[in-house]
Amino acid sequence: MSRAPVRLGDLSVGFIQSLTAAVRSHGQDPTPLLDAYGLDPGRLAQAGGRLSIPRYMRLGHAAIELTGDAGLGLAMGRASRLSQAGLAGVAAAQAPTVREAARTLIRFEPLYASNYRGQSSFHEDSAGAWLRFYSISPYNAYNRFVVDSLLTGWVHQLGTLAGHALQPQRIDIEFAPPGYAELYPLHTFFDCEHNQVRLDHASLSLRNPDHCPSTWQHLLQLCEQELEKVTRTRTLSERIGQLLGPLLNGGREPGLEEVAARLKLPVWTLRRRLADEGTQFRAILNDTRRDLAMTYIRDTELVLGEIAYLLGFASAEAFQRAFKRWSGQTPGEYRRSARH
Numbered sequence: 001m002s003r004a005p006v007r008l009g010d011l012s013v014g015f016i017q018s019l020t021a022a023v024r025s026h027g028q029d030p031t032p033l034l035d036a037y038g039l040d041p042g043r044l045a046q047a048g049g050r051l052s053i054p055r056y057m058r059l060g061h062a063a064i065e066l067t068g069d070a071g072l073g074l075a076m077g078r079a080s081r082l083s084q085a086g087l088a089g090v091a092a093a094q095a096p097t098v099r100e101a102a103r104t105l106i107r108f109e110p111l112y113a114s115n116y117r118g119q120s121s122f123h124e125d126s127a128g129a130w131l132r133f134y135s136i137s138p139y140n141a142y143n144r145f146v147v148d149s150l151l152t153g154w155v156h157q158l159g160t161l162a163g164h165a166l167q168p169q170r171i172d173i174e175f176a177p178p179g180y181a182e183l184y185p186l187h188t189f190f191d192c193e194h195n196q197v198r199l200d201h202a203s204l205s206l207r208n209p210d211h212c213p214s215t216w217q218h219l220l221q222l223c224e225q226e227l228e229k230v231t232r233t234r235t236l237s238e239r240i241g242q243l244l245g246p247l248l249n250g251g252r253e254p255g256l257e258e259v260a261a262r263l264k265l266p267v268w269t270l271r272r273r274l275a276d277e278g279t280q281f282r283a284i285l286n287d288t289r290r291d292l293a294m295t296y297i298r299d300t301e302l303v304l305g306e307i308a309y310l311l312g313f314a315s316a317e318a319f320q321r322a323f324k325r326w327s328g329q330t331p332g333e334y335r336r337s338a339r340h
Helices: 013-024 031-036 053-067 074-080 082-092 098-107 144-163 215-234 236-249 256-263 265-278 281-299 302-310 317-325 332-340
Strands: 008-011 050-051 113-115 123-124 127-132 170-172 195-200
Touching: 008 013, 008 053, 008 082, 013 031, 013 050, 013 053, 013 074, 031 053, 050 053, 053 074, 053 144, 053 281, 074 144, 082 098, 082 144, 082 215, 098 123, 098 127, 098 144, 098 215, 113 317, 127 144, 144 195, 236 256, 236 265, 236 281, 256 265, 265 281, 281 302, 281 317, 281 332, 302 317, 302 332, 317 332
Parallel strands: none
Antiparallel strands: 008 050, 008 113, 123 127, 127 195, 170 195
16 A cells, blocks of 8 residues: 655744744844745745745754854744644634643644654643653754744743743753853753743633633634544554654664554554555554655755664664665665755
């Protein structure tokens, strides 16, 4: 059974608004940069318009070079608005509290952004909650700004909803302190296990003065309908392919039993249903690795060792041998020909 090529992900063109605002804050005109990436006013006004994750990363890096501000992602977060997240953001802006707004923004993330590496999550306890952004390691000049803009954006957007600035108890960031580390808010820690923001119970309980219960419920219904559209057409094979991305990361190969547990299915049921679709778990794993490998090589600046790690290979040599089997070319040959 053939499968559509796996993409690294995409996000709403609404996110470009915060990037352009950050560039303008440095006295620079973002228009030539947007034109170079095909982001004219018509494209930016397109309903449901999306931009690929690799293209967004290259655009962000180009904006950093244009402004000379390595911490531009922090300015992007402060310039962000809930409405830039589309229907999910508009729904979050009508939530009764900061807590419900955060839950809404994260629950309906697939409506405005998707990434093969995972999905954001909300972890609540009796004293507060963590708003967690999934790992996109290894980190470099092309993707640190994504973490900066997302975490800063959450704090800024939720504070705007409550009518005053929020003071996170703690901000954790996976990568090492960058050269612009002094620009981060107080209580920011680096080299952490997750990318996440900690809000206490008092912050989460802050009320939204613009909340309208009937409008809020209507928007939630629309979000649920759109989310169901996004997910209902996926075959079991596609759902497994979606699960494999985060599981592959770290030089290990996920097994059928682990995937069956994630899907809450007995192993034998999973095997049978895949056979009904004309495929097997090993074929999906190989296809997923192949598609991701080609996308990483073609669309990112990652070195081969980093790609091997992301795809669960024990070594760069093992990855190169597998890639030669898949494509008939070495990874280096494929990258050169794709970019030519």
